[in-house]
Amino acid sequence: MRDMITTKWCTLGPEQPGGGWVKPQGKPGQVQTSDRRLDKAKTNKLETGPGQLASNLAGWEVMKYILVTGGVISGIGKGVIASSFGTILKCCNIDVTSIKIDPYINIDAGTFSPYEHGEVFVLDDGGEVDLDLGNYERFLDVTLHRDNNITTGKIYQHVINKERQGDYLGKTVQVVPHITDAIQEWVERVAVQPVNQDGAKPQVCIIELGGTIGDIEGMPFVEAFRQFQFRVKKENFCCAHVSLVPQPRSTGEPKTKPTQSSVRELRGLGLSPDLIVCRSENPIRHPVKEKISNFCHVAPEQVICIHDLPSIYRVPILMESQGIVEFFNDRLQLNIPMPPPRRFMQKWKHLAERIDTLRKEVNIGLVGKYTMLEDSYASVTKALQHAAVTAGYKLKLTFIEAANLEPETKMNNPVLYHEAWQQLCKSDGVIVPGGFGKRGMEGKIEACKWCRESQKPFLGICLGLQAAVVEFSRNVLNMPDANSTEINPNATNPVVIDMPEHNPGQMGGTMRLGKRNTVFAANTPSILRQLYSKKDSIAERHRHRYEVNPRYVPDLEAAGMKFVGHDEDKVRMEMMELDGHPFYVAVQFHPEYLSRPLKPSPPFLGFILASCNKLQSYLHRGCRLSPRELSDDDSEDDSVLPLKLAENLNKSTRSSEDEAVNSEPIEEVALRVSHSSLMSSDRMKPRSGDWALFYLFVIIYNKRECLCAMPSQIYGTQRSDIFNMDGMHLKAIFFNKFLKKKLFLR
Numbered sequence: 001m002r003d004m005i006t007t008k009w010c011t012l013g014p015e016q017p018g019g020g021w022v023k024p025q026g027k028p029g030q031v032q033t034s035d036r037r038l039d040k041a042k043t044n045k046l047e048t049g050p051g052q053l054a055s056n057l058a059g060w061e062v063m064k065y066i067l068v069t070g071g072v073i074s075g076i077g078k079g080v081i082a083s084s085f086g087t088i089l090k091c092c093n094i095d096v097t098s099i100k101i102d103p104y105i106n107i108d109a110g111t112f113s114p115y116e117h118g119e120v121f122v123l124d125d126g127g128e129v130d131l132d133l134g135n136y137e138r139f140l141d142v143t144l145h146r147d148n149n150i151t152t153g154k155i156y157q158h159v160i161n162k163e164r165q166g167d168y169l170g171k172t173v174q175v176v177p178h179i180t181d182a183i184q185e186w187v188e189r190v191a192v193q194p195v196n197q198d199g200a201k202p203q204v205c206i207i208e209l210g211g212t213i214g215d216i217e218g219m220p221f222v223e224a225f226r227q228f229q230f231r232v233k234k235e236n237f238c239c240a241h242v243s244l245v246p247q248p249r250s251t252g253e254p255k256t257k258p259t260q261s262s263v264r265e266l267r268g269l270g271l272s273p274d275l276i277v278c279r280s281e282n283p284i285r286h287p288v289k290e291k292i293s294n295f296c297h298v299a300p301e302q303v304i305c306i307h308d309l310p311s312i313y314r315v316p317i318l319m320e321s322q323g324i325v326e327f328f329n330d331r332l333q334l335n336i337p338m339p340p341p342r343r344f345m346q347k348w349k350h351l352a353e354r355i356d357t358l359r360k361e362v363n364i365g366l367v368g369k370y371t372m373l374e375d376s377y378a379s380v381t382k383a384l385q386h387a388a389v390t391a392g393y394k395l396k397l398t399f400i401e402a403a404n405l406e407p408e409t410k411m412n413n414p415v416l417y418h419e420a421w422q423q424l425c426k427s428d429g430v431i432v433p434g435g436f437g438k439r440g441m442e443g444k445i446e447a448c449k450w451c452r453e454s455q456k457p458f459l460g461i462c463l464g465l466q467a468a469v470v471e472f473s474r475n476v477l478n479m480p481d482a483n484s485t486e487i488n489p490n491a492t493n494p495v496v497i498d499m500p501e502h503n504p505g506q507m508g509g510t511m512r513l514g515k516r517n518t519v520f521a522a523n524t525p526s527i528l529r530q531l532y533s534k535k536d537s538i539a540e541r542h543r544h545r546y547e548v549n550p551r552y553v554p555d556l557e558a559a560g561m562k563f564v565g566h567d568e569d570k571v572r573m574e575m576m577e578l579d580g581h582p583f584y585v586a587v588q589f590h591p592e593y594l595s596r597p598l599k600p601s602p603p604f605l606g607f608i609l610a611s612c613n614k615l616q617s618y619l620h621r622g623c624r625l626s627p628r629e630l631s632d633d634d635s636e637d638d639s640v641l642p643l644k645l646a647e648n649l650n651k652s653t654r655s656s657e658d659e660a661v662n663s664e665p666i667e668e669v670a671l672r673v674s675h676s677s678l679m680s681s682d683r684m685k686p687r688s689g690d691w692a693l694f695y696l697f698v699i700i701y702n703k704r705e706c707l708c709a710m711p712s713q714i715y716g717t718q719r720s721d722i723f724n725m726d727g728m729h730l731k732a733i734f735f736n737k738f739l740k741k742k743l744f745l746r
Contacts, residue, residue: 071262072244079132083139097202103217118375126514142195183224226270241273365427371399383595402443429611434462457610460586526564531602540589583610
């Protein structure tokens, strides 16, 4: 018990889900840590002493590599699995970086159709990359670079440029060795680039090879890594192969033949999988794992199974339960202390549990152009989910095709038209994200008009801001011909124009890209500024070719459309709010790219809170949510339950006149009273023992005086988390919160 009370675990900080573990070193009271680990320990205020643990992971000089390949089909979830590997290792206090390899010949993802490849993710340095890098950044809380995304086009362009410069000294340039060498050199160079704010050199590089094994365009990369495994030595290289294990509905039996064939093909190309990750619809039983182990020539512990889960945040937890930490520790010689602590990945587990147990819903309508493929708005969806979970709500997102809101659709297909408007009217809030081109623009303008007139919470992003400006100009400034030059180059009132640096002759890489500063307007009341903690300026990522025409800004502001943020030159309008509206906000940048699971984007959080009618309370509290607002249940019974329980305990333990009660064993009093109080609520039945244990310790260590406090006051967290705590956790909370800090509320 003493160790449990005094030990403090070294965590990764409030912005990263999960906690690190620590390793005892040297004599009691003596701390021996390597340079960077010592800094991390100091940052987390780690205290040492007899019986305590000091943070120390033995450092290593050689980079470790984990290659993630896929078989059978593409789109099997390699990105989430690679991100989960990194999450688990980062929870072990290991610095991780990621590389995504896309075998297509495009230089980058900037000109991709959202229908083919999903959204284009933008990095700080302006790199337009695959959406999987967004998963890496969100899971690992890192900042990647454009070179972390390798394409065949980039590699060939690099090699051809070297050939033109004469670097190959007249040799015949071939796929082997010149292309394969360029791939290996690129990986080694990018792997050591810092991706964390502390500037530390990564220790493990996770590489995802896009596509499936056997694709002709991926052959040079497979050959490169066949050579690479010998270049960096076996103990520094690990290959994880992700394969589908289908379960036909006719039999319901998992079929392992596709995985066997995929592994056989991978081996034929010179790569032997050290780990096989089986993807399936339902959990796979142990005999199936043994069959895969036998036919694929790997040990049973080298086969892990990931079935479909309620949320992707469950994937690292499922992996950890199957011994992935022990596997990587042995295979790559990571020197991770074993066994893991009891609180390992605690923040991540709480996040996953919170997502799965939220009951209140917020209904958001997304009016977009590419709604046929949800991955087209992957970052927007994740940012909305981060904000909803923080606000204590489950996100119910409805995709509304913008073109279906247009009057033309009413004439051609009235059913689609009325269904789209019905979905829009049912929404608690409406978001209009970015896009390109004429199609659907009028539908977005109609959505902006409806939100403005009906006082519905509205968030516009990029094109959403431009649509809001066009709508306001038409219907408030009485400019019916107002438009964007992207839609009508000959518009009489071009309220949205292309930027001077835009090159109309070349599409790729010609936009305003990357992280840029936005300055808040001085002496202008702003909801956005409050959401951004009243900062004078912020830095967000941009991706656009068009901007609000500065010539119309005075007229727009005079009519009530306030531009509360602009670029450093005060020329480009980048944030807009509407006077007299509870939440009508639009931004030119893309805040979704910097949203994190435990640190949601401020505009998205404000939008969700406004949709839940909690924004004013949040701002009034200094951008903090009250415990009552964080609760996932608004029912009166749950809110008064702890008080009723405390009152019953008070009557049972303080009655000096009732000798029968005073003579009753204190343990039985707590168990009896808590059981009788909690059994009245059906959903509390499985959790009554936890409350009994908690109040048992309260009355024992507080001299049988009743503690009367709400759960949020006790834990500083929501009620659902309390009921998920085990007995030992309750004890630790009680001792640390009450005996040490004397937070008795009588």
